[in-house]
Amino acid sequence: MLGSGVRSLMSCLVDDDMTICDVDEGYAAAIGRPREDVIGCHLLDLIHPDDRGVFAERVRALRVDGRGFSMTQRLAGDDAQRVWLTHHVSMLQLGAWRRVSITIAYEDSAPIDDERRALKRAAERILGKRRLRERYWGAAMVGEPAFDLLLELFVQEAEGRAVYTTSAAVASGAPLTTALRQIAMLVEHGLVRRLPDPIDRRRVIVQLTAEGTRTMTDYLAATERL
Known part of the structure; x- marks a missing residue:
């Protein structure tokens, strides 16, 4: 898991099914897996089960109205470690090509x-x-x-x-x-x-x-x- 001293932004792209198409090394490090293993994963599988439903609803709404949003979620895995990431989510579209673009910031702890x-x-x-x-x-x-x-x-x-x-x-x-x-x-x-x-x-x-x-x-x- 990502150490608390890291503050750089991370990023990934997902398709309409929320399958990860591309991801940088920082996000792969946060997940604790090699980058090539993260690509092809379903994004929701990487988010804590308690946070998946709301996040999925906001992404579905984004595809309809195009309004970006920000949410903070735990990574899936051991609750005792509680790694939190804030996802800043927006839509990229060029003709028929479109992707959900996510910029991620590491958090020291639960924000609230x-x-x-x-x-x-x-x-x-x-x-x-x-x-x-x-x-x-x-x-x-x-x-x-x-x-x-x-x-x-x-x-x-x-x-x-x-x-x-x-x-x-x-x-x-x-x-x-x-x-x-x-x-x-x-x-x-x-x-x-x-x-x-x-x-x-x-x-x-x-x-x-x-x-x-x-x-x-x-x-x-x-x-x-x-």
């Missing part, structure tokens, strides 16, 4: 505690299923941009990532002007707030308020009890 992680997985499952709805009925018919935005903010903040206005608008699935109105509405209701980026003041960070986090946590916990 078990309870929070379970709620994050619940939010990701709901997001994945909502994206799949759009495949059959279209976003105009079934879209709920404010709720999609709340789910995406909860997932990204659980991973410790900042969400900027533009990416929040994309996550809502609505046209930019509609998305900005939805953000303003959530701000007015005290669920979301806007903050200037401390590094680049031209950018605006969108994040859940304490009330927004509490209501999303309560909602997701309730969905897990159904």
Whole structure:
């Protein structure tokens, strides 16, 4: 398994069946197998069983709407070792040729505690299923941009990532002007707030308020009890 001193990004390409077409030496080292043995493997077989379902749902949704995403998962294998990798997933397409491109970053440990992680997985499952709805009925018919935005903010903040206005608008699935109105509405209701980026003041960070986090946590916990 990859040592904790390694911080370089790794990458792999998978086809529509999530079979690995190419992978760099760093990812092969993380898996603990030679590169030539990793190529041809099914990607989900390399991910911990508890994390496979949500990841597969998000990849299926990516093929429909083209929206990239990031997720942190354990590698398959001994739970005691707990090797965590963050997968930044996007679609590459040139004519009929297309691949899912994944850039991977090594994590020292689980990014969040078990309870929070379970709620994050619940939010990701709901997001994945909502994206799949759009495949059959279209976003105009079934879209709920404010709720999609709340789910995406909860997932990204659980991973410790900042969400900027533009990416929040994309996550809502609505046209930019509609998305900005939805953000303003959530701000007015005290669920979301806007903050200037401390590094680049031209950018605006969108994040859940304490009330927004509490209501999303309560909602997701309730969905897990159904």
